[in-house]
Amino acid sequence: xxxEFDKPYNPKEHxxxxxxxxxxxxxxxxxxxPNKKGEHFTIALPPPNVTGSLxxxxxxxxxxQDILIRKKRMESYQTLWLPGTDHAGIATQNVVExxxxxxxxxxxxxxxxxxxxxxxxxKEKYGDIILDQLKKMGASCDWSRTxxxxxxxxxxxxxxxxxxYQKKGWIYQGERVISxxxxxxxxxxxxxxxxxxxxxxxxxxxxPLAEAPTQGRSDDFVVVATTRPETMLGDSAVAxxxxxxxxxxxxxxxxxxxxxxxxxxxxxxxxxEMDFGTGAVKITPAHDMLDxxxxxxxxxxxxxxxxxxxxxxxxxxEDFDGLKILEAREKVVKKLEELGLIExxxxxxxxxxxxxxxGTTVEPLRSKQWFLKMSELxxxxxxxxxxxxxxxHPKKWExxxxxxxxxxxxxxxxxxxxxxxxxPIDGVDDVLDTWFSSAxxxxxxxxxPRAKSKGSDLEKYYPxxxxxxxxxxxxxxxxxxxxxxVEFLGVSPFSDVIIHATILAKDGRRMSKSLGTxxxxxxxxxxxxxxxxxxxxxxxxxxxxxxxxxxxxVVAGKKFCNKIWNAARFVLxxxxxxLKSDFGSQKKSDFFPGGKTSAxxxxxxxxxxxxKQVDKLIDKYEFGxxxxxxxxxxxxxxxxxxxxxxxxxxxxxxxxxxLKESLKLLHPFMPFITEHIWSKLPGVKNLLIIEEWAx
RNA sequence: GCGCCCAUAGCUCAGUGGUAGAGCGUUUGCAUGACACGCAAAAGGCCUGAGGUUCGAUCCCUCAUGGGCGCACCA
Numbered sequence: 001x002x003x004e005f006d007k008p009y010n011p012k013e014h015x016x017x018x019x020x021x022x023x024x025x026x027x028x029x030x031x032x033x034p035n036k037k038g039e040h041f042t043i044a045l046p047p048p049n050v051t052g053s054l055x056x057x058x059x060x061x062x063x064x065q066d067i068l069i070r071k072k073r074m075e076s077y078q079t080l081w082l083p084g085t086d087h088a089g090i091a092t093q094n095v096v097e098x099x100x101x102x103x104x105x106x107x108x109x110x111x112x113x114x115x116x117x118x119x120x121x122x123k124e125k126y127g128d129i130i131l132d133q134l135k136k137m138g139a140s141c142d143w144s145r146t147x148x149x150x151x152x153x154x155x156x157x158x159x160x161x162x163x164x165y166q167k168k169g170w171i172y173q174g175e176r177v178i179s180x181x182x183x184x185x186x187x188x189x190x191x192x193x194x195x196x197x198x199x200x201x202x203x204x205x206x207x208p209l210a211e212a213p214t215q216g217r218s219d220d221f222v223v224v225a226t227t228r229p230e231t232m233l234g235d236s237a238v239a240x241x242x243x244x245x246x247x248x249x250x251x252x253x254x255x256x257x258x259x260x261x262x263x264x265x266x267x268x269x270x271x272x273e274m275d276f277g278t279g280a281v282k283i284t285p286a287h288d289m290l291d292x293x294x295x296x297x298x299x300x301x302x303x304x305x306x307x308x309x310x311x312x313x314x315x316x317x318e319d320f321d322g323l324k325i326l327e328a329r330e331k332v333v334k335k336l337e338e339l340g341l342i343e344x345x346x347x348x349x350x351x352x353x354x355x356x357x358x359g360t361t362v363e364p365l366r367s368k369q370w371f372l373k374m375s376e377l378x379x380x381x382x383x384x385x386x387x388x389x390x391x392x393h394p395k396k397w398e399x400x401x402x403x404x405x406x407x408x409x410x411x412x413x414x415x416x417x418x419x420x421x422x423x424p425i426d427g428v429d430d431v432l433d434t435w436f437s438s439a440x441x442x443x444x445x446x447x448x449p450r451a452k453s454k455g456s457d458l459e460k461y462y463p464x465x466x467x468x469x470x471x472x473x474x475x476x477x478x479x480x481x482x483x484x485x486v487e488f489l490g491v492s493p494f495s496d497v498i499i500h501a502t503i504l505a506k507d508g509r510r511m512s513k514s515l516g517t518x519x520x521x522x523x524x525x526x527x528x529x530x531x532x533x534x535x536x537x538x539x540x541x542x543x544x545x546x547x548x549x550x551x552x553x554v555v556a557g558k559k560f561c562n563k564i565w566n567a568a569r570f571v572l573x574x575x576x577x578x579l580k581s582d583f584g585s586q587k588k589s590d591f592f593p594g595g596k597t598s599a600x601x602x603x604x605x606x607x608x609x610x611x612k613q614v615d616k617l618i619d620k621y622e623f624g625x626x627x628x629x630x631x632x633x634x635x636x637x638x639x640x641x642x643x644x645x646x647x648x649x650x651x652x653x654x655x656x657x658x659l660k661e662s663l664k665l666l667h668p669f670m671p672f673i674t675e676h677i678w679s680k681l682p683g684v685k686n687l688l689i690i691e692e693w694a695x
Numbered sequence: 696g697c698g699c700c701c702a703u704a705g706c707u708c709a710g711u712g713g714u715a716g717a718g719c720g721u722u723u724g725c726a727u728g729a730c731a732c733g734c735a736a737a738a739g740g741c742c743u744g745a746g747g748u749u750c751g752a753u754c755c756c757u758c759a760u761g762g763g764c765g766c767a768c769c770a
Contacts, residue, residue, distance in 0.1 A: 008732065195768090202770090226770055239770090276769045288770075351768075396699070400765065403698085407766095471765085506707080508763060539718075542709065545700080546763075550707045552719040559718095559732040570729030628709070628717070640734085647728070 009565035011529025015672045019135060022675075027690055029142045030078040030461075034690060041077040042464035043069060044442045044493075045134075045141060046477075047149065049088035050123050051095045054133035056503040056511065056549065057470055059521035060541060062139045063534045064468050064500055064623060069140055070668040071618055074693035080461050081140060082445050084147035085127055089420040089434040090184050090192075090357040096122050096419075112418050112429075119419050123148075133522060138530050138671045140689070145457075147445040149437045150421070157444035158421045158437045161488065166425075170373040171413075177285075177292045178412055180365040181355035182310030186416040187369050188355060189433060190409070191476045193362055195351040202348035203229045203333065204278065206341040207238060210254035210263050222247070222255055222266065223343050225277030227350065229336065230328040232257065233316040234305035235264060237283040239294055242268040244279050258341050259332065260317065267298045286366040302366055308416075310363060325363070370414035370423060370430065378405045381483040384492045390482055393621045394544040397474055397499045404475040439480035442467075442493035449488075463491050468498040498621050501540075503547045511549070524554055531670035532557035535627065538669060542624040560631060561673050564666065567639050568677045571659045575652040575682075600654045603642040606633060607658050614665050615694055627669055634662050656681075664691055 026032035030040070043065050048058060065081060073079040096119045097107055107115045127148070134141065147154065165171050179188045206221035222238055235257050240247040247266070254263040271294060272281050285295030285302035295302060305316035312320040312328045320328050336342050353362040382405050384390045385398055392398045413433045414423060420431030440448070446458040453459065463485065469478065478497055485493035504510060505517035512518060524533040535557025540547045610633040617626035638658055646655060660681065667674040667688050678688035 007730070009730095224770075228770080231770090273769050281770045284770085290768090290770080399699075403766070474765095502764085504763085540707075545708085548707060550719080552707070555732080556718050559730095562730065562732045566730035566733085568729080573729070625709080632717080639729085643729075644727095644734090 009562045014676045015530055018672045018675050028140050029144050030080045035076040036078050037076040039077050041072040042080045042461040043466050044464050045083045046469045047084045047086040048130045049091055050085045050127040051091045052130050054521050060537045061468055062134050062137050063537050066139050067668040082145050083141035087150040093417050093419040136525055154444050157440055159424045160449045162424050173370050175368045177289045177364050177366050179362045181360050183358050183360040189412050192356045193353040194356045196354050198352045199349050200227050202346045204343040206343055208256045210256050222280050223278045224280045224282045229332045231284040231287050234284045234286050234303040235282045236300040237264050238266050239269045239272050239281050239283050241272040241274045244274045269294050287364050369412050371410040372413050374408045374410050377483040378408045380486040381405050381479045390492050392497045401474050439484040464494045466496045467494040471499045501544055501547045503549050506548050508548055528554050528558040531561050531673050538623045538627045571655045574650045575656055599645045606637045611694055
């Protein structure tokens with residue numbers, strides 16, 4: 001029996017087999033669990049994008065959720081971890097478009113129907129890769145309930161949600177300046193922008209006064225500063241602060257817009273900063289959000305000079321029609337120079353908004369879009385956090401959440417792409433923002449709106465208990481799930497939000513593929529095994545603090561696996577000859593089985609203390625702390641001290657007891673090796689995955 | 696610009712109002728009857744700087760410096 005117990009533990013030989021054993025047992029599905037407490041414990045897996053492959057953040061998050069799920073399952077909760085994937089509108093469409101481009105085909109060549117067929121094909125082929133990777137991590141999700149945000153039932157849920165909002169009068173169409181990605185050809189919400197610092201220039205342009213008080217002197221001009229000279233072609237005013245003494249007597253006068261050579265007014269507005277640039281600002285209502293606001297106040301016309309393809313329009317003037325933005329910029333600057341209207345050019349570093357999916361510079365454009373009124377929904381989302389129905393761990397993230405909600409603008413929910421949920425209004429071709437459907441995840445996956453009856457999944461598993469996710473989607477996703485849950489079901493979709501650490505490269509910067517600082521969890525699994533990888537992740541996950549990734553801890557995890565393995569070999573060897581200790585027969589009441597010597601008593605007391613601490617720490621989501629304590633107990637107290645003692649005077653019953661209880665405690669963290677060793681214990685009948693947790 | 700977080704051993708990080716710990720690394724022994732992915736020892740830190748509270752601070756407060764992050768963007 002010990003023959004397959006080779007000296008070093010080799011995870012590759014066991015992990016796939018063990019995972020299969022679990023899947024075949026059916027215990028990932030809460031309906032099949034033998035000991036049911038009657039209480040439910042649900043986690044909805046944050047659905048990874050179908051385009052994605054597992055990164056370190058996913059791996060950490062999956063481990064955290066799996067620890068909670070496995071512990072609760074062992075505590076006899078009816079435990080559901082519901083997995084699935086997100087259709088990830090823009091991201092997926094981009095990937096498929098890129099694929100087609102290799103064959104020289106654009107989505108427009110195919111047309112909407114054909115293109116969507118291609119996307120579905122792609123999804124069927126690659127969409128489950130990330131879920132398979134989660135299996136490699138040991139994630140004990142109920143795969144029989146796997147959902148996709150474009151499932152037929154899910155589409156129905158999205159439609160019902162939209163119509164509900166519409167009925168309430170919260171959906172409206174508006175024409176306003178929004179962020180536009182000319183590459184993706186769609187609008188983007190504020191949260192879908194990423195700002196990048198760029199070195200640019202600040203052009204100081206002289207706008208001549210219509211009625212020059214003096215001829216040829218410097219005060220015949222108003223100088224405006226801009227980073228985007230080409231937008232002057234769409235100017236409809238120059239604005240100054242009413243308190244600005246320099247311009248006081250110019251307010252209300254006319255000024256000539258160069259190149260276009262027509263008069264525009266000088267207006268005053270408090271929103272103009274006096275200290276920046278020259279204090280005089282060119283107003284381009286169709287291509288800047290603040291300018292648009294100012295234009296509304298002063299009833300200025302909005303002239304669209306850039307179209308949705310990122311090209312200049314006819315409105316920009318004959319010379320510019322059809323030019324790309326940067327070409328137009330060059331040409332405008334050249335003309336102004338010829339006219340002697342450039343006062344100076346300064347270097348200027350500023351943040352530029354980029355599309356979070358493709359990195360293209362975002363263009364503020366006036367466009368007709370659909371909006372969801374946020375005022376009341378934001379109140380709901382804030383209420384449940386303020387009254388502690390939803391708690392963040394660590395708590396500091398509540399601030400971020402509340403702050404965003406308190407100033408939130410109406411949500412632009414329409415996107416001009418093809419892959420997604422079509423807006424359910426006849427004659428509208430736009431699709432909904434991906435996050436509109438993600439917001440329904442915790443209940444749309446459980447059958448809402450259809451199944452509300454007794455015994456339905458929705459009734460049993462909603463609300464879920466824990467949401468574990470990354471901090472960058474607190475507003476994008478968490479807030480929207482909270483108000484959706486409250487709006488549609490009257491209860492927040494979860495009570496505890498774990499914001500896990502962000503895994504950074506060793507230098508403290510984000511992992512980057514191009515810099516070669518990225519780490520692939522699958523490589524770690526291949527090299528060290530899934531248990532060691534999980535160990536390495538959790539070992540470093542202390543208090544939600546960002547992790548400067550270092551692989552040594554995975555190495556430590558591998559060594560720890562080996563230690564557990566060899567300790568088990570020793571214990572089995574000690575227990576084998578006497579066969580007195582039947583590992584399967586011990587009852588709760590036998591907690592101090594034959595604890596005669598002081599060493600026996602000591603290790604049993606240490607075990608009990610460790611059990612209590614680990615139990616409490618997991619419940620407090622202090623996974624790193626829990627693992628450190630467990631490690632310390634098992635390696636030092638048990639192996640270094642007690643096992644050594646046992647060589648002189650072995651007590652098989654105590655050895656068996658401590659090993660057994662340790663395996664249980666370790667199982668949520670390192671499920672494979674613990675399950676495997678468990679299966680080797682004589683007299684053991686059940687899988688460890690459903691063994692009773694604590695004493 | 697506003698806000699948040701971090702600064703402890705060579706590296707990655709724990710920790711406590713009474714003068715510090717882990718993992719990895721390093722040094723020295725040891726093939727001891729589970730494990731060399733090991734065992735036994737050891738070296739290594741005025742706990743970023745300056746003030747303050749306190750009998751006493753690495754831990755509490757203030758400021759500074761360095762690093763990270765979030766929000767808002769100023770044309």
